[in-house]
Amino acid sequence: MRNAMQTPLGPNSGLHGVLVLMAMAAMMSLSACGGDKDNGNDGGTDTGTDTGSDADGDGDSDTNSGSDADTDSDADGDTDTDGDTDGDSDTDGDGDSDTGSDTGTDTNSDSNVGDAGNDAAADAGSDGGDSNFWTIIVLPDMQFYSKSYPSIFNDQTSWIVDQAETLHIAFVLTVGDFVTVNRTVQWQAASDAMHILDNHVPYILATGNHDYTTNQWLEDVTLINDYFPTTIPPPSGRYMENHIENTYYLFSVSGMDWLVVSLQWAPTDEVLDWADGVLKSYSTTSAIIITHAYLYCDSTRYDHLTRPDQSYNPHSYFLNDAGIIDEDAGINDGEEIWQKLVRENGNVRFVFSGHELCGPGFLISNDDDGLPVYQMVARHPTSADGYFRLVEFWPGAQEVRVKTYSPIKNLYKTDGKNQFSFPYAFPS
Numbered sequence: 001m002r003n004a005m006q007t008p009l010g011p012n013s014g015l016h017g018v019l020v021l022m023a024m025a026a027m028m029s030l031s032a033c034g035g036d037k038d039n040g041n042d043g044g045t046d047t048g049t050d051t052g053s054d055a056d057g058d059g060d061s062d063t064n065s066g067s068d069a070d071t072d073s074d075a076d077g078d079t080d081t082d083g084d085t086d087g088d089s090d091t092d093g094d095g096d097s098d099t100g101s102d103t104g105t106d107t108n109s110d111s112n113v114g115d116a117g118n119d120a121a122a123d124a125g126s127d128g129g130d131s132n133f134w135t136i137i138v139l140p141d142m143q144f145y146s147k148s149y150p151s152i153f154n155d156q157t158s159w160i161v162d163q164a165e166t167l168h169i170a171f172v173l174t175v176g177d178f179v180t181v182n183r184t185v186q187w188q189a190a191s192d193a194m195h196i197l198d199n200h201v202p203y204i205l206a207t208g209n210h211d212y213t214t215n216q217w218l219e220d221v222t223l224i225n226d227y228f229p230t231t232i233p234p235p236s237g238r239y240m241e242n243h244i245e246n247t248y249y250l251f252s253v254s255g256m257d258w259l260v261v262s263l264q265w266a267p268t269d270e271v272l273d274w275a276d277g278v279l280k281s282y283s284t285t286s287a288i289i290i291t292h293a294y295l296y297c298d299s300t301r302y303d304h305l306t307r308p309d310q311s312y313n314p315h316s317y318f319l320n321d322a323g324i325i326d327e328d329a330g331i332n333d334g335e336e337i338w339q340k341l342v343r344e345n346g347n348v349r350f351v352f353s354g355h356e357l358c359g360p361g362f363l364i365s366n367d368d369d370g371l372p373v374y375q376m377v378a379r380h381p382t383s384a385d386g387y388f389r390l391v392e393f394w395p396g397a398q399e400v401r402v403k404t405y406s407p408i409k410n411l412y413k414t415d416g417k418n419q420f421s422f423p424y425a426f427p428s
Helices: 011-028 120-124 143-148 150-162 184-197 269-281 334-342
Strands: 113-115 134-139 169-174 247-253 256-262 286-290 348-353 361-366 372-377 388-394 399-406 411-413 420-423
Touching: 143 150, 143 184, 150 169, 150 184, 169 247, 169 256, 169 286, 256 269, 269 334, 286 334, 334 348
Parallel strands: 134 169, 256 286, 286 348, 348 372
Antiparallel strands: 113 411, 134 388, 247 256, 361 372, 388 399, 399 411, 399 420
């Protein structure tokens, strides 16, 4: 399907979506994975390249053939490779600031989880009475909930709707892997949960490797378009007609214009060329990119050429007949997305991703114009806790605050990898 002639939709196709979003804003006032068996217990055979144990508790056989020999440093069931003692230092020698406070200890222990109190919404946006802020919700890989706990998925999106006005929620971002296997029962659960947001809070979808039929990623064999032929409001533009993968949206929030570009799992060179054209068409608009596999949990980008130790690199899913990485597949990992797309477009401010298993990561890199790009990964679906990210924008304080919250538990993760802030230069 990707090899057919593809005609990107033009920039003007999103006018209706922009008007709808502006009206909604006024009303508000303001994962990785793989498997080599029937891991969905639904009769489908999931044939992947992974040959190990179930690292994420979703029934999949999830250990990649890489040389990842890391341990569970936070006792949450995930394999944690980040044993550094970062204090905003350059952990990979590439000039990037690896911002975090991980000391290799138990960052998920009770001492690092804060009770949100009786009014979680007030706590989420508290700043001495200053209400001039707005929020992006970033949902992690949600396949665990679609498979085993759909009611929690429903509760999460219902909470977002309930708090939309209080938290000035502008939109909801996703990072792929809505299901563990590309089967109707799980897609129906994901659809039911996400459509709770319809006509309340805008949302943008990205696809992960689990959202496709295994080994048919290049053929775009996914049911996502059956359940999400569009979103409300609709995309401002698409890479391919009738496909929700690879889309872009235009938002206006508190007087700021934003462009959100969604890239599918392991985007091809053709998709990156399309995204590059979109970013250059809106070169004066601050941009956010969402994609599935981009940042690794040690706060470095996925890089199959220099980091073979990183588990679940997208290239490890695309093998030739000899069983080695097919460099002619035309797909891209995080470092390739950075080099080919992000660094040369000076309007990209944020990249959000999921996929990896070993914990949250955060990386600040300067683009070719010397401007910071804030890159984050957070994946929390390995237990029925219901955590997701709140990214709060505070223009008055010239600051962005990142929080990790569970409406199911009414708790925050308060360790330095899950709750932190950084200066952000809002336009005057």
